[in-house]
Amino acid sequence: MRLDIFGIASIPEVRPGDDLAGLIAEAAAREEPLADHDVLVVTQKVVSKAENQLVAIDPSDPLSHKPLVEQESVRILRRRGDLIISETKHGFVCANAGIDLSNVERGQAALLPEDSDRSARRIRDGLRARAGVEVGVIISDTFGRPWRKGLTDVAIGSAGIRPILDLRGAQDALGREMQVTEVAIIDELAGAAELVMGKTENVAVGMIRGVDPAWFGDGSVRDDIVRDAVDDLFR
Amino acid sequence: MRLDIFGIASIPEVRPGDDLAGLIAEAAAREEPLADHDVLVVTQKVVSKAENQLVAIDPSDPLSHKPLVEQESVRILRRRGDLIISETKHGFVCANAGIDLSNVERGQAALLPEDSDRSARRIRDGLRARAGVEVGVIISDTFGRPWRKGLTDVAIGSAGIRPILDLRGAQDALGREMQVTEVAIIDELAGAAELVMGKTENVAVGMIRGVDPAWFGDGSVRDDIVRDAVDDLFR
Numbered sequence: 508m509r510l511d512i513f514g515i516a517s518i519p520e521v522r523p524g525d526d527l528a529g530l531i532a533e534a535a536a537r538e539e540p541l542a543d544h545d546v547l548v549v550t551q552k553v554v555s556k557a558e559n560q561l562v563a564i565d566p567s568d569p570l571s572h573k574p575l576v577e578q579e580s581v582r583i584l585r586r587r588g589d590l591i592i593s594e595t596k597h598g599f600v601c602a603n604a605g606i607d608l609s610n611v612e613r614g615q616a617a618l619l620p621e622d623s624d625r626s627a628r629r630i631r632d633g634l635r636a637r638a639g640v641e642v643g644v645i646i647s648d649t650f651g652r653p654w655r656k657g658l659t660d661v662a663i664g665s666a667g668i669r670p671i672l673d674l675r676g677a678q679d680a681l682g683r684e685m686q687v688t689e690v691a692i693i694d695e696l697a698g699a700a701e702l703v704m705g706k707t708e709n710v711a712v713g714m715i716r717g718v719d720p721a722w723f724g725d726g727s728v729r730d731d732i733v734r735d736a737v738d739d740l741f742r
Numbered sequence: 743m744r745l746d747i748f749g750i751a752s753i754p755e756v757r758p759g760d761d762l763a764g765l766i767a768e769a770a771a772r773e774e775p776l777a778d779h780d781v782l783v784v785t786q787k788v789v790s791k792a793e794n795q796l797v798a799i800d801p802s803d804p805l806s807h808k809p810l811v812e813q814e815s816v817r818i819l820r821r822r823g824d825l826i827i828s829e830t831k832h833g834f835v836c837a838n839a840g841i842d843l844s845n846v847e848r849g850q851a852a853l854l855p856e857d858s859d860r861s862a863r864r865i866r867d868g869l870r871a872r873a874g875v876e877v878g879v880i881i882s883d884t885f886g887r888p889w890r891k892g893l894t895d896v897a898i899g900s901a902g903i904r905p906i907l908d909l910r911g912a913q914d915a916l917g918r919e920m921q922v923t924e925v926a927i928i929d930e931l932a933g934a935a936e937l938v939m940g941k942t943e944n945v946a947v948g949m950i951r952g953v954d955p956a957w958f959g960d961g962s963v964r965d966d967i968v969r970d971a972v973d974d975l976f977r
Contacts, residue, residue, distance in 0.1 A: 508749075508938045509746070509747065509748040509938065510746075510747040510934070510938060511744070511745075511746060512744065512745040512934070513743075513744040513745070514743070584975075585975040585976070587975060592975060600888070600889040649925075653835070653969075653974060653975065653976035653977070654829075654834075654835040654969055654976065654977065655896070655926065655929070655967050655968065655969055656924065656926065656967055656968070656969050657905070657906045657925060657926025657929070657966075658924060658925055658926060659926050659929050659930050659933075660930065661890070671891065671892045689891065689892045689893060690884075690892060690893055690894070691890065691891065691892025691893060691894050694890070694892070694894050694933065695895065695933035695934060695936055695937050696937065698894075698929065698930035698934065699745070699747070699933065699934035699937065701925070702745060702927060702930050702931065703743045703745060705743075731891065732891050733889075733890065733891070734888075734889055734890055734891050739889060740819075740827060741888035741976055742888070742889065
């Protein structure tokens with residue numbers, strides 16, 4: 508397998524109500540026409556904008572989004588200073604309930620999409636209708652993690668691509684049954700796309716070409732990636 | 743930025759004492775000659791083998807590696823059944839202290855390298871000496887994480903590439919100062935390489951071409967990625 512990863516750069520500033528699949532299809536047609544088995548990684552920010560998940564906040568108060576964090580959370584895991592680590596109503600554990608003030612206009616905060624798997628399905632269906640292609644779509648966001656410094660992009664929604672590659676029962680190169688078995692390819696793809704999108708350049712969509720056709724199929728972040736609290740050793 | 747990611751497939755089975763940089767340089771010369779600013783991601787398994795971090799275990803006892811897990815750990819975080827999540831003496835938090843039975847011979851367990859940043863520096867220096875190239879080297883391993891199912895590859899050692907891209911003070915596309923600022927590019931690179939290496943094919947080295955030359959420089963996993971216990975909200 509050999510991957511070719513690049514950003515789709517010519518998507519205009521996204522506004523509430525915009526047809527995101529249409530904007531992506533048009534930008535891709537200008538830059539690199541879409542093909543079957545492409546994987547498109549779309550940043551949460553533009554999905555939240557298109558779906559009008561924007562809330563007015565007081566721009567003079569640096570903590571004005573904090574009540575929103577509590578509202579979007581079902582369980583607070585940790586607090587330190589202004590930082591809140593919580594479980595969102597979608598089941599994600601992240602800082603500030605995924606609410607973001609970067610790359611939105613002053614006086615606005617962007618909430619996570621209501622259902623990012625549904626958002627991904629809409630984009631996939633829209634691209635099929637407009638460009639006649641069967642692609643995988645991942646909605647990505649930037650999360651921290653315990654034990655390791657720095658942030659990485661992970662998948663918060665997906666459609667058309669299997670979130671986990673299950674190698675249980677497969678044999679390793681020496682013919683022994685594998686121990687490490689369930690690879691979260693969807694998060695590795697989201698992180699790989701982040702590398703070409705950057706945080707300051709406003710490239711909202713990353714394209715990954717060359718993914719094994721066997722990786723495409725059913726599944727969603729909600730069903731396959733979000734770990735139930737009862738199964739989680741750190742909640 | 744546009745990334746080209748592929749595996750170096752012709753590295754032979756690695757044995758204790760092997761010159762890993764030499765094996766990589768020879769395989770790359772056969773397949774895709776190395777160039778400045780390539781990033782090579784090397785799986786922990788072959789580093790542990792070359793450095794003879796192999797320990798004999800009783801192959802008839804499926805739990806015979808458990809005493810090794812306790813020996814390699816400085817702090818046990820969670821136990822459930824046979825699973826131990828611990829902090830290793832290197833500062834990593836992972837399952838079973840990173841000890842692995844896949845892709846090693848029956849009757850052996852592979853410990854993590856003593857110091858994987860040093861392992862990465864040796865490979866980088868070896869490639870400079872043999873091929874005259876300035877590359878980045880990442881040693882990768884497959885870790886689980888809380889809250890999300892599935893495993894991803896992350897960096898456990900590095901040389902020649904900056905582990906974190908620090909965007910603090912940079913402005914977003916709308917001219918506001920960035921909130922999300924410290925991107926762990928080294929882990930996103932390790933995960934991206936995993937996609938082309940697979941777990942069953944025994945491709946021990948992934949190559950990433952096209953990385954921004956500004957990302958090369960000093961730093962190590964130990965200094966830049968491992969979070970001190972005192973700063974960690976989940977330990």
